[in-house]
Amino acid sequence: MPLTTLHLLALAPNATISRFLRALSSRGITPLVASKPIKWIIKPSHLSVSTLLDTPWDLLLILPTSTPLPEIYTGRDWVQAHWSITAGVPKALVEGFEAKNQRLLAPREGDVLALTGALGQPRIAPSAQGLELSDELLAWSRDFKLGQRGAVSMLNLLAFNEGQDMHDSYARYGSAFATSIGKRRGGLAKLVGRVVAGQGSGGEDTAGWEEVALAHYPSIRHFVDMLASEDYQEVNHRERLPALRDTCILCTTELDAELGTDKAKL
Template identity: 65%
Template sequence: MVLATLHLIALSPGKTIPLFLRALKSHSIRPLVTAKVVRWIIKPEKLSTHLTQQQWDLLVIVPTSTPIPATFLSEDWVHRHWTASAGVPSRIFNGFEETNRGLLHPLPGDVPELTGALERPRKASSTQGLELNDELLSWSKGFKLGQNGAVSMLNLLSFKPGKEAHESYKTYGKAFAENIGSRRGGNAKLVGRVVPDQNTPNEDKYGWDEFALAHYPSIRHFVDMLASEDYQKVNHESRLPALRDTCILCTTELDPEVGGDTPSAPGIMRETEGDKAKL
């Protein structure tokens, strides 16, 4: 197991994502993940509800052994900040950079076709149960970062007490990996069990159990999954009964090697200068 630290960062006025990432690079900090925060898919209802009161700019995940220097987490750079540490299985951590590169830059034929679920989508009134509603569907069709670029969904998970809840979620995870997620290109590429009391700056104290960063080849693949009967059957039978609370934050991963303003996944438009000015 390797300890990693998740950072949600809202930058101070005048600081931009490219500036921040270049500063990290100048100190030889190589994050596992650098992603621009897009929007909430599911908001927390019991734990860490304060997270929804802030517009976040970045998700940065780094090995705890190589922390972000304190100077770049000071008020000069960061307006708001949240962290949590988690133990990532060594088998995932050791090959993550290569695995992630392959997911973000797939070869022709690697990305599965949509299943057709969006032709007759199953919809609900809210996305809180990880279901599709009219607002999310409309937003996804106008996704400003493009219809063909990858998205990474940060999941925070808190389980109900008892072995049954964990077994139920394991059933869901198995179905996601073997069928309902993988047939849409879904991949829980980075997962870990939260390890509290690591004394990181602004560490979460609310009791999350696990995190998962799930990859989808595009926003269309994600909503195709939510719209489907096969996904919702497993979601309602195995995922929802297991959870005390959860939240999902949609992000798009960035390429720090070219200044941090270019998404790593092809098919996503580069930020304009006007976009940067708003950060």
């Protein structure tokens, strides 16, 4: 399986996202994914808690491990904090990824599925930590202008309870997501991989995460439509939640590889 490294970066005060991406482009580096972190939907409870949550991340990059970030662009002039993790991703997902991803981010007429109506009578939970819809998450989603019509990409980190049966349980959840409960909301796990430790990337995580996944949704409304539904929550509670020792989900919006302008971070 090809190795890909996921980087979370907090940029230096005078750096900007567009300058950083243009600097990479000048070195012939084109990320598989360049995305802006927006909100933790689920926060980690045991692994990498302070590392992930105490830093206001500016940029998520996913690069082939064979294309490391140049040291000059990970120094203090550019980056204040750096966290990374490497995973083996099936070759079929990586091949032709740019074209497939562009079709997802710029869909043609008829590509985007209608909402299922679950938000008409949403299933509400006290917290989103179980990947359920809370009042806070629903209110935030309604105010999230960037994601009302545009796609969102949800970064998932996963660690499993002991036993092969836990991996099997999550695999059943993944199958249901791909064929029914996620698919009918336009959900797609576009990059999925098992963590491969000891790759020596900057800020490499050693906390014990086992898998990473980047899931696409046509809009934030499609994501909360899924969380609000009985069919999703039935599988979530039966297969996903019992399997996980820890997990977190970061909502991001993907960027053009070369941005025109943006404002310096204050």
